[in-house]
Amino acid sequence: MSASSSNTQDASEFAPDGLTASFDRTARIWNAESGNEIAVLKGDTEPLLSAAFSGDGKRVLTNSSDSTARIWEPESGKEPGVLKGHTESLLTAAFSGDGKRVVTGSFDKTARIWDVESGKQIAVLKGHRGPVFGAVSGDGKRAVTISDGIARIWDCGQRRGNRE
Numbered sequence: 001m002s003a004s005s006s007n008t009q010d011a012s013e014f015a016p017d018g019l020t021a022s023f024d025r026t027a028r029i030w031n032a033e034s035g036n037e038i039a040v041l042k043g044d045t046e047p048l049l050s051a052a053f054s055g056d057g058k059r060v061l062t063n064s065s066d067s068t069a070r071i072w073e074p075e076s077g078k079e080p081g082v083l084k085g086h087t088e089s090l091l092t093a094a095f096s097g098d099g100k101r102v103v104t105g106s107f108d109k110t111a112r113i114w115d116v117e118s119g120k121q122i123a124v125l126k127g128h129r130g131p132v133f134g135a136v137s138g139d140g141k142r143a144v145t146i147s148d149g150i151a152r153i154w155d156c157g158q159r160r161g162n163r164e
Contacts, residue, residue: 021050023048027060027072048062049092060074063091064089066089067084089107090105090106092104092132095136096140097136097139105131105147109132111132128150129148131147133146
């Protein structure tokens with residue numbers, strides 16, 4: 001795939017599904033076969049650290065060093081949700097398998113669970129001593145967070161870690 005020099009991706013992450021996240025504060029969707037740019041998602045105020053499609057491909061999630069994650073509708077380019085609550089830069093953001101939840105992990109030593117439709121924070125997962133990486137299981141009922149060599153499994157309904 002080739003992109004014109006006006007579309008340089010300083011420090012981008014390329015996914016096989018044709019999505020890049022860049023330090024230029026944009027996420028770009030590409031036709032992986034032709035190399036043509038399909039859409040540019042703009043609105044983040046700091047460099048993007050990653051971007052991911054939801055399982056059904058109807059939404060894009062970006063996470064930024066501005067302490068937020070954003071949910072996008074790639075077909076329209078609209079940004080229906082900004083997930084705010086972390087106090088430091090995000091390290092990770094991921095959709096649950098069913099696309100109904102997002103988990104974010106941050107340098108602020110917390111992970112947070114969010115409802116995709118409302119954009120509301122469902123839970124703050126505290127207990128790690130260092131920056132947090134996270135992922136949500138397929139059904140969104142459990143989250144796994146990793147920090148300082150310790151993985152924790154959280155029951156998102158009870159908002160507490162139940163195993164290390």
